[in-house]
Amino acid sequence: MKMEMALYKALVASNVPEQHATDVIEAMEKEMTSVLATKADLSALRTELKADITTVQTELKAGITTIRAELKAEISEVRNMLVTEGEKRLKELATLENKLTIRMGVMLSAFIGLQLAAMKYLVL
Numbered sequence: 001m002k003m004e005m006a007l008y009k010a011l012v013a014s015n016v017p018e019q020h021a022t023d024v025i026e027a028m029e030k031e032m033t034s035v036l037a038t039k040a041d042l043s044a045l046r047t048e049l050k051a052d053i054t055t056v057q058t059e060l061k062a063g064i065t066t067i068r069a070e071l072k073a074e075i076s077e078v079r080n081m082l083v084t085e086g087e088k089r090l091k092e093l094a095t096l097e098n099k100l101t102i103r104m105g106v107m108l109s110a111f112i113g114l115q116l117a118a119m120k121y122l123v124l
Contacts, residue, residue: 004028004029008029011025
Protein backbone atom coordinates (compact mmCIF):
# COMPACT_ATOMS: atom_id res chain seq x y z
CA MET A 1 0.00 0.00 0.00
CA LYS A 2 2.90 2.35 0.69
CA MET A 3 4.22 1.89 -2.83
CA GLU A 4 0.87 2.74 -4.39
CA MET A 5 0.51 5.85 -2.25
CA ALA A 6 4.05 6.98 -3.10
CA LEU A 7 3.41 6.40 -6.80
CA TYR A 8 0.08 8.30 -6.58
CA LYS A 9 1.77 11.26 -4.89
CA ALA A 10 4.59 11.23 -7.46
CA LEU A 11 2.09 11.22 -10.32
CA VAL A 12 0.02 14.06 -8.81
CA ALA A 13 3.23 16.02 -8.13
CA SER A 14 4.16 15.54 -11.81
CA ASN A 15 0.95 17.37 -12.80
CA VAL A 16 -0.94 14.18 -13.76
CA PRO A 17 -4.66 14.69 -13.10
CA GLU A 18 -5.89 12.88 -9.98
CA GLN A 19 -8.31 10.71 -11.95
CA HIS A 20 -5.53 9.55 -14.28
CA ALA A 21 -3.21 8.89 -11.33
CA THR A 22 -5.97 6.87 -9.62
CA ASP A 23 -6.61 4.92 -12.85
CA VAL A 24 -2.89 4.10 -13.17
CA ILE A 25 -2.71 2.92 -9.54
CA GLU A 26 -5.87 0.78 -9.92
CA ALA A 27 -4.62 -0.77 -13.18
CA MET A 28 -1.29 -1.52 -11.53
CA GLU A 29 -2.98 -3.10 -8.48
CA LYS A 30 -5.27 -5.19 -10.72
CA GLU A 31 -2.30 -6.40 -12.76
CA MET A 32 -0.22 -7.16 -9.68
CA THR A 33 -2.98 -9.16 -7.97
CA SER A 34 -3.92 -11.15 -11.08
CA VAL A 35 -0.47 -11.82 -12.57
CA LEU A 36 2.09 -11.74 -9.80
CA ALA A 37 2.30 -14.41 -7.13
CA THR A 38 2.20 -13.50 -3.47
CA LYS A 39 4.25 -15.13 -0.75
CA ALA A 40 1.15 -17.06 0.29
CA ASP A 41 0.70 -18.27 -3.32
CA LEU A 42 4.30 -19.43 -3.43
CA SER A 43 4.02 -21.12 -0.05
CA ALA A 44 0.89 -22.99 -1.14
CA LEU A 45 2.60 -23.98 -4.38
CA ARG A 46 5.65 -25.20 -2.48
CA THR A 47 3.45 -27.35 -0.21
CA GLU A 48 1.58 -28.74 -3.20
CA LEU A 49 4.81 -29.53 -5.05
CA LYS A 50 6.27 -31.28 -2.01
CA ALA A 51 3.15 -33.44 -1.77
CA ASP A 52 3.33 -34.23 -5.49
CA ILE A 53 7.02 -35.13 -5.23
CA THR A 54 6.32 -37.41 -2.28
CA THR A 55 3.53 -39.12 -4.23
CA VAL A 56 5.78 -39.62 -7.26
CA GLN A 57 8.58 -41.00 -5.06
CA THR A 58 6.18 -43.48 -3.47
CA GLU A 59 4.88 -44.58 -6.86
CA LEU A 60 8.42 -44.96 -8.21
CA LYS A 61 9.51 -47.03 -5.23
CA ALA A 62 6.47 -49.28 -5.63
CA GLY A 63 7.16 -49.62 -9.35
CA ILE A 64 10.81 -50.45 -8.74
CA THR A 65 9.85 -53.05 -6.15
CA THR A 66 7.41 -54.65 -8.57
CA ILE A 67 9.92 -54.69 -11.41
CA ARG A 68 12.60 -56.11 -9.11
CA ALA A 69 10.29 -58.96 -8.07
CA GLU A 70 9.37 -59.66 -11.70
CA LEU A 71 13.03 -59.72 -12.74
CA LYS A 72 13.94 -62.07 -9.90
CA ALA A 73 11.13 -64.42 -10.94
CA GLU A 74 12.22 -64.32 -14.59
CA ILE A 75 15.87 -64.90 -13.68
CA SER A 76 14.88 -67.85 -11.54
CA GLU A 77 12.80 -69.25 -14.38
CA VAL A 78 15.68 -68.91 -16.84
CA ARG A 79 18.07 -70.50 -14.34
CA ASN A 80 15.73 -73.46 -13.92
CA MET A 81 15.41 -73.82 -17.70
CA LEU A 82 19.19 -73.83 -18.06
CA VAL A 83 19.58 -76.48 -15.37
CA THR A 84 16.91 -78.64 -17.02
CA GLU A 85 18.51 -78.26 -20.46
CA GLY A 86 21.94 -79.01 -18.99
CA GLU A 87 20.64 -82.19 -17.41
CA LYS A 88 19.09 -83.25 -20.73
CA ARG A 89 22.37 -82.66 -22.54
CA LEU A 90 24.29 -84.68 -19.94
CA LYS A 91 21.89 -87.60 -20.38
CA GLU A 92 22.26 -87.39 -24.15
CA LEU A 93 26.05 -87.39 -23.81
CA ALA A 94 25.94 -90.42 -21.54
CA THR A 95 23.76 -92.26 -24.05
CA LEU A 96 26.08 -91.35 -26.91
CA GLU A 97 29.08 -92.45 -24.87
CA ASN A 98 27.49 -95.86 -24.28
CA LYS A 99 26.65 -96.26 -27.97
CA LEU A 100 30.17 -95.30 -28.96
CA THR A 101 31.68 -97.77 -26.47
CA ILE A 102 29.51 -100.58 -27.83
CA ARG A 103 30.41 -99.73 -31.44
CA MET A 104 34.10 -99.63 -30.58
CA GLY A 105 33.80 -103.03 -28.87
CA VAL A 106 32.03 -104.54 -31.88
CA MET A 107 34.62 -103.09 -34.24
CA LEU A 108 37.47 -104.37 -32.06
CA SER A 109 35.90 -107.85 -31.92
CA ALA A 110 35.48 -107.87 -35.70
CA PHE A 111 39.06 -106.77 -36.19
CA ILE A 112 40.39 -109.46 -33.84
CA GLY A 113 38.24 -112.05 -35.62
CA LEU A 114 39.63 -110.99 -38.98
CA GLN A 115 43.16 -111.14 -37.66
CA LEU A 116 42.63 -114.61 -36.27
CA ALA A 117 41.08 -115.77 -39.54
CA ALA A 118 43.92 -114.25 -41.52
CA MET A 119 46.47 -115.91 -39.28
CA LYS A 120 44.73 -119.30 -39.65
CA TYR A 121 44.73 -119.13 -43.45
CA LEU A 122 48.25 -117.79 -43.66
CA VAL A 123 49.68 -120.54 -41.49
CA LEU A 124 48.25 -123.37 -43.56
